[in-house]
Amino acid sequence: MPYRRSGRSGLQLPAVSLGLWHNFGFVDRFDTAEQLVRHAFDRGITHFDLANNYGPPPGSAETVFGRILQRGLAAYRDEIIVSTKAGYVMGPGPYGDGGSRKYLVSSLDQSLKRMGLDYVDIFYHHRPDPNTPLEETMAALDYTVRSGRALYVGVSNYPAPLLREATAILRRLGTPCVIHQPRYNMFDRKIEPELLPALADEGVGCIAFSPLAQGMLTDKYLSGDIPADSRAARGHFLKAGDVTAEKLAVIRKLDAIARERGQKLAQMALSWVLRHPGMTSVLIGASRVGQIEDAVGALAKLDFSAEQLWAIESALAA
Template structure:
């Protein structure tokens, strides 16, 4: 086995990079962040993921989003990211925002899921070991846990910050009301709620139903995940004979119901608008998710360098005319079945 190719970061990586302030904080995040779910696990080709991470950093992406159970198998995305940190990014750690999460199932038994202090603290300890880090920049409670008192969750998150294991705290898929409660509980602990991670796309507009206003009022940042609606807002399903591999993948993130004729009709119409703008559908979808400056960053996935480059090229055209937005609104219809998290964040 040969030695890995030495990585030298692009010296002009910040020349065209675009950042946006995260709520009322001192941190700016890149307009597009890279998530490592379903793309960087042990079942994937390591060098493909490594090349994608390198390319992202070379193009000014400084924020990498992980979670304890990203893979597959669980934990392997953090392990692989840790390898890249050691081989390529060791001298760039202070240029990076690295996040992890805990909330969904991670190990057997009652202490490997939820938002208890036992689970959150032990899960982060495991994540730090997998990545070889002393701290993460952002640690999230990955979802609301209605069986755990929010006071306990807030106490655990505050303890994590006080111990120096995370610099900032985030939540994901919380309703506006529960977001406000968590914000106040953390404030009582002397910790600022830094960021919220909701699902948001042209076909999932739940964020606009009070949550974005709440985040703006509280000064909390917003990182929108799944801006491509689990891949529906790409060119993959535009043609009748489209490959349905994702539908049959078994990960539960893409249902056959999403390919209804109504949804596909809307997607094709949106694609025509994107073509007129000189963008791919995916590029327009990302740009649209960023049109409100209260959305700090859009979180994308990429299976290879080519997909990454296509998504990052959305930044070349972020402006929309009023007429374009009016036309988009005809087809950017909120579709509840796309939001797999709605039953959680609407409570």
């Protein structure tokens, strides 16, 4: 497992990180969740990414992860990076959402209690809050580090101009922003024109979520059918209607390019994200050990020829 420095900080993350967004809540099997986390750690995936609202239900992924830690993994705490976030709706009332100091600090306290931890390695503000002054939100992040609740702070889903403002505030406070977590994949490239250059300028690392476009950039839908166990079938975020005939045609072209490279489509999609010099890590989800193995296998072929990149661009433009 290669490890990459997060921006200009001293923090290094594995090139592949495991997200506990789905498949790790109370509605899922605990033994499967434990198997996935342990297998990931054994393969060098030392970074586990959570949020206060991950589950379902909200909070349950942190509770499940805490139980996994208690059943043996806590012995390796100094070798593990745990990140969590607050910013999306976690509960009713005025203190269960947003970017206020009240919400962020109390949410992190609740997350620590659920996981049975004294601190997290990275604490993120999960999304911008237009109703709270940015100075208040960044001061709250700074406080979580100074109070010992977190070692580092980051932001997620921040557009480039706001990212620059946030990093400037945190720099003045003495707690630099070390990482940003945006959505990025072959089908969603909006971070390329402004955000990636901003991160390079500010010395902030980048960890991409949804690198497989919620499963569309895998072999799951190549046949044109919607598997019963797929996200499109469940319809929570990816809808069956999103897997159109036009999109399938593009996916099949990309699959052919991946096969020529000696990779599965999902592996090529991860390699494509990681090709960026400023990309610290790629955040995967998993419901089976084989998916973790495929992700780690992608690291064997991170280089692309000019011809391969051109072929990918042509397929995406079709």
